[in-house]
Amino acid sequence: MQTSAHALELVEVEKQFGPVRAVDNVSFSVEKGEFFALLGPSGSGKTTLLRIIAGLESAGKGSVHIGGRDVTRKPPYARGIGMVFQDFLLFPHKTVGENISFPLKMKKMPAARQKEQLDWVLELVRMKGFEDRFPNQLSGGQKQRVALARGLVARPDILLLDEPLANLDRELRKEMEVEMRRFQAEIDIPFVYVTHNQEEALTLSNRVAVMKDGRFEQVGDKLELYEAPATAFVASFLGLNNTIVGQVTAQEGGLSTIDWKGIRLPVPTPEGVGVGDSVQYYLRSEKMHIGPLEDTPEGADATRLAARLRDIIFKGQYSDYFVIVENGEEMVISDVPDIKGITIGDQVAVSWLPEDGFAFAAKGDR
Numbered sequence: 311m312q313t314s315a316h317a318l319e320l321v322e323v324e325k326q327f328g329p330v331r332a333v334d335n336v337s338f339s340v341e342k343g344e345f346f347a348l349l350g351p352s353g354s355g356k357t358t359l360l361r362i363i364a365g366l367e368s369a370g371k372g373s374v375h376i377g378g379r380d381v382t383r384k385p386p387y388a389r390g391i392g393m394v395f396q397d398f399l400l401f402p403h404k405t406v407g408e409n410i411s412f413p414l415k416m417k418k419m420p421a422a423r424q425k426e427q428l429d430w431v432l433e434l435v436r437m438k439g440f441e442d443r444f445p446n447q448l449s450g451g452q453k454q455r456v457a458l459a460r461g462l463v464a465r466p467d468i469l470l471l472d473e474p475l476a477n478l479d480r481e482l483r484k485e486m487e488v489e490m491r492r493f494q495a496e497i498d499i500p501f502v503y504v505t506h507n508q509e510e511a512l513t514l515s516n517r518v519a520v521m522k523d524g525r526f527e528q529v530g531d532k533l534e535l536y537e538a539p540a541t542a543f544v545a546s547f548l549g550l551n552n553t554i555v556g557q558v559t560a561q562e563g564g565l566s567t568i569d570w571k572g573i574r575l576p577v578p579t580p581e582g583v584g585v586g587d588s589v590q591y592y593l594r595s596e597k598m599h600i601g602p603l604e605d606t607p608e609g610a611d612a613t614r615l616a617a618r619l620r621d622i623i624f625k626g627q628y629s630d631y632f633v634i635v636e637n638g639e640e641m642v643i644s645d646v647p648d649i650k651g652i653t654i655g656d657q658v659a660v661s662w663l664p665e666d667g668f669a670f671a672a673k674g675d676r
């Protein structure tokens with residue numbers, strides 16, 4: 311098979327551990343220069359998939375191609391990959407320079423070239439001057455930079471990263487996210503980046519695959535996934551959502567009316583759903599608005615509910631408003647902070663456009 315167009319290609323890869331199918335018939339490709347995220351909850355098969363790409367785990371079925379070469383039966387060192395792990399895995403008794411150069415030494419690269427590559431990568435991760443320190447003399451962020459440098463020093467055809475920022479605190483993680491994007495853009499090596507953190511995946515990558523139970527639920531451009539999730543799982547996994555479950559009572563045009571514990575709401579009709587069926591409807595908090603009860607900010611097409619404002623959590627650029635609607639359910643709305651004329655305890659109006667939410671047939675209904 312000729313697959314030379316792709317930096318990485320997996321064809322129908324499977325991996326079974328006893329009764330668990332950790333990776334289930336996964337096919338995808340990554341192009342040169344791409345930042346590709348594998349996103350999924352714990353246990354969804356991300357690490358196993360990455361280890362199959364690296365050659366640390368054998369694929370039960372299927373094939374792995376790197377730069378057009380079939381590497382399915384090749385050992386890790388012959389695949390042209392670099393790896394970065396969550397727990398850094400630095401050698402404690404080696405200096406930063408020795409840690410980073412280790413893959414080059416294994417390759418028996420001449421000393422002068424080793425020095426050249428080391429200098430290049432130290433510059434890239436902004437760790438020049440730290441060559442002679444030991445890992446325990448570094449901060450968490452610096453250790454992560456060293457791990458990253460070691461993954462990149464041999465100029466691999468592809469860099470595999472398994473939750474590399476998971477052990478860093480939130481502030482440092484934010485900073486390293488920006489750095490990661492910079493490294494990747496500068497060196498033009500494709501990154502395959504595993505994370506369970508949706509915000510991280512959306513910040514960093516160009517394309518995202520959402521994994522669940524060893525399978526790809528959806529693969530695509532990150533905005534596409536965010537704006538047009540293909541499944542209820544993807545919709546619920548990406549973004550802060552209000553989850554509404556109701557039964558269809560009527561249908562007209564592209565809209566179904568659902569009964570949500572006594573409140574009637576119009577939602578886009580999911581494919582194959584008829585009157586009497588259950589629907590899951592996901593409403594992103596940031597697509598919604600809140601205001602004084604007498605306001606009608608969004609016009610005739612908007613859905614509008616009366617609610618009691620229970621709490622406001624200030625988030626800086628926006629606030630999260632927690633309300634209780636008339637059926638006793640809670641909703642969260644992210645809107646501009648400091649909205650005139652509403653305070654905690656007030657009766658308010660919440661509104662959104664029906665088509666701004668995502669509706670799916672509820673499980674077990676089809």
Ligand SMILES: Nc1ncnc2c1ncn2[C@@H]1O[C@H](COP(=O)(O)OP(=O)(O)O)[C@@H](O)[C@H]1O
Pocket residue numbers: 327328330331332350351352353354355356357358359
């Ligand atoms: N070496 C192994 N032996 C048995 N089961 C494993 C092994 N590695 C992973 N698994 C199982 O495979 C599934 C996927 O695991 P993993 O790839 O680590 O998921 P993730 O990285 O998304 O958290 C889990 O059910 C896990 O328990």
Ligand SMILES: [Mg+2]
Pocket residue numbers: 356357358
């Ligand atoms: Mg994992």
